[in-house]
Amino acid sequence: MIMINKRGLKIAVIGGGSSYTPEIIEGFIKRHDELPVKDLYLVDIEEGKEKLEIVGNLAKRMIEKAGVDMNIYLTLDRREAIKDADFVTTQFRVGLLDARIRDEKIPLKYNCIGQETTGAGGLAKALRTIPVILDICKDIEELSPNAWLINFTNPSGIITEAVHKHTKVKCIGLCNVPILMHMLSADVLNVNKDDIRMDLVGLNHLVWGRDVIYKGESKIDEVIKHLIAGKGYTAKNIPDIDWGKELLESLGMLPCPYHRYYYLTDVMLKEEIETAKKEGTRGEIVKKVEKELFELYKDPNLKEKPKQLEDRGGQYYSDAACELISAIYNDKGTIHYVNIQNNGTINCIPNDSVIERTCYVDKEGAHPFNVKPLPSKIKGLLQVINEYEALAVEAGVYGDYGTALQALIIHPLVESSSAKYILDDIIKENIDYLPQFKK
Numbered sequence: 001m002i003m004i005n006k007r008g009l010k011i012a013v014i015g016g017g018s019s020y021t022p023e024i025i026e027g028f029i030k031r032h033d034e035l036p037v038k039d040l041y042l043v044d045i046e047e048g049k050e051k052l053e054i055v056g057n058l059a060k061r062m063i064e065k066a067g068v069d070m071n072i073y074l075t076l077d078r079r080e081a082i083k084d085a086d087f088v089t090t091q092f093r094v095g096l097l098d099a100r101i102r103d104e105k106i107p108l109k110y111n112c113i114g115q116e117t118t119g120a121g122g123l124a125k126a127l128r129t130i131p132v133i134l135d136i137c138k139d140i141e142e143l144s145p146n147a148w149l150i151n152f153t154n155p156s157g158i159i160t161e162a163v164h165k166h167t168k169v170k171c172i173g174l175c176n177v178p179i180l181m182h183m184l185s186a187d188v189l190n191v192n193k194d195d196i197r198m199d200l201v202g203l204n205h206l207v208w209g210r211d212v213i214y215k216g217e218s219k220i221d222e223v224i225k226h227l228i229a230g231k232g233y234t235a236k237n238i239p240d241i242d243w244g245k246e247l248l249e250s251l252g253m254l255p256c257p258y259h260r261y262y263y264l265t266d267v268m269l270k271e272e273i274e275t276a277k278k279e280g281t282r283g284e285i286v287k288k289v290e291k292e293l294f295e296l297y298k299d300p301n302l303k304e305k306p307k308q309l310e311d312r313g314g315q316y317y318s319d320a321a322c323e324l325i326s327a328i329y330n331d332k333g334t335i336h337y338v339n340i341q342n343n344g345t346i347n348c349i350p351n352d353s354v355i356e357r358t359c360y361v362d363k364e365g366a367h368p369f370n371v372k373p374l375p376s377k378i379k380g381l382l383q384v385i386n387e388y389e390a391l392a393v394e395a396g397v398y399g400d401y402g403t404a405l406q407a408l409i410i411h412p413l414v415e416s417s418s419a420k421y422i423l424d425d426i427i428k429e430n431i432d433y434l435p436q437f438k439k
């Protein structure tokens with residue numbers, strides 16, 4: 001168990017003005033008996049001050065209603081929040097939603113997939129985010145060297161890899177997609193979510209479900225049959241396009257929702273272009289949802305997480321983060337799906353890569369279960385994206401144009417002949433957030 005002083009746990013939430021914050025507050029409230037959070041710092045930047053105050057006041061009302069002994073602090077002073085923290089969580093978006101919208105529109109301009117976490121849009125987001133996460137880690141190394149960093153800032157795998165390769169901070173990455181796959185599988189089987197375990201392996205937003213185990217028995221075939229029947233198995237932000245019977249039968253595993261971008265690229269691109277013309281990109285849709293959410297959050301009578309938050313997408317992130325923190329603090333030895341350093345778990349990619357894997361979590365952190373050798377049908381794609389992510393990290397840290405260009409060229413969702421033009425647009429549109437490229 002983590003040693004804490006009598007004041008209880010101190011946790012800093014970087015990006016505290018996020019619309020997701022009510023969920024993390026709810027998570028800490030319902031676990032307060034086992035996770036004694038005393039001081040919770042919600043941190044943001046000057047541009048996010050208004051949202052921080054709105055969501056922070058809602059957090060205070062939620063704490064008051066629950067009657068738990070927890071102090072909520074709202075601050076723009078990140079170092080104050082990080083000093084002596086036991087855990088730091090990161091849920092920030094550099095450039096806010098306007099940057100996300102640009103990430104989606106730039107690739108579409110060149111007839112490529114425009115998505116905020118994968119392909120060209122994912123690289124843009126990574127390039128903006130890496131300098132900030134490394135700066136945060138410098139503060140952690142100085143002010144709370146024993147703290148755990150729980151990262152769910154996207155693209156989570158790339159950001160977590162940057163932390164592992166370039167800092168000494170103890171870091172675990174988190175994504176809601178594996179949790180969503182777990183929940184959907186439990187629904188398909190009509191069983192309690194706590195009674196199943198998934199054998200998940202891959203990279204962030206490129207993870208495969210090799211098995212679904214219910215009380216010691218494999219149920220993967222039943223879940224695949226459900227997908228073949230055309231039933232829903234996707235995330236809020238990804239269209240529920242039919243996979244195709246032959247694809248699913250030949251795969252013999254559960255694809256994550258993001259695999260549609262790789263397995264159904266042309267169909268997904270057509271869908272994105274049509275939706276962008278009619279409704280706007282996903283970022284534009286989310287911006288409207290967020291505006292409505294913050295109007296709700298302003299209501300002084302609102303004292304709980306509103307149901308409308310589910311429309312935002314990304315549900316389960318914050319609750320999963322709270323459970324992961326509890327597993328470390330209480331030395332639980334429970335199963336979680338997280339982003340951690342490979343260290344030989346997957347034998348066909350480098351040890352210092354960050355993978356997404358079913359893990360056992362205790363006070364020492366996350367321990368991945370062994371992985372049988374990967375079949376060729378998934379190994380090739382995984383290796384290509386793994387190398388793209390390594391190049392993305394290098395470009396994000398050092399601001400090397402050629403490395404960023406090569407990252408785009410090898411990514412299967414980028415038309416290689418357009419890679420230079422896409423990269424030039426990314427740098428031009430984001431230069432205020434790319435200090436590493438200002439040389």
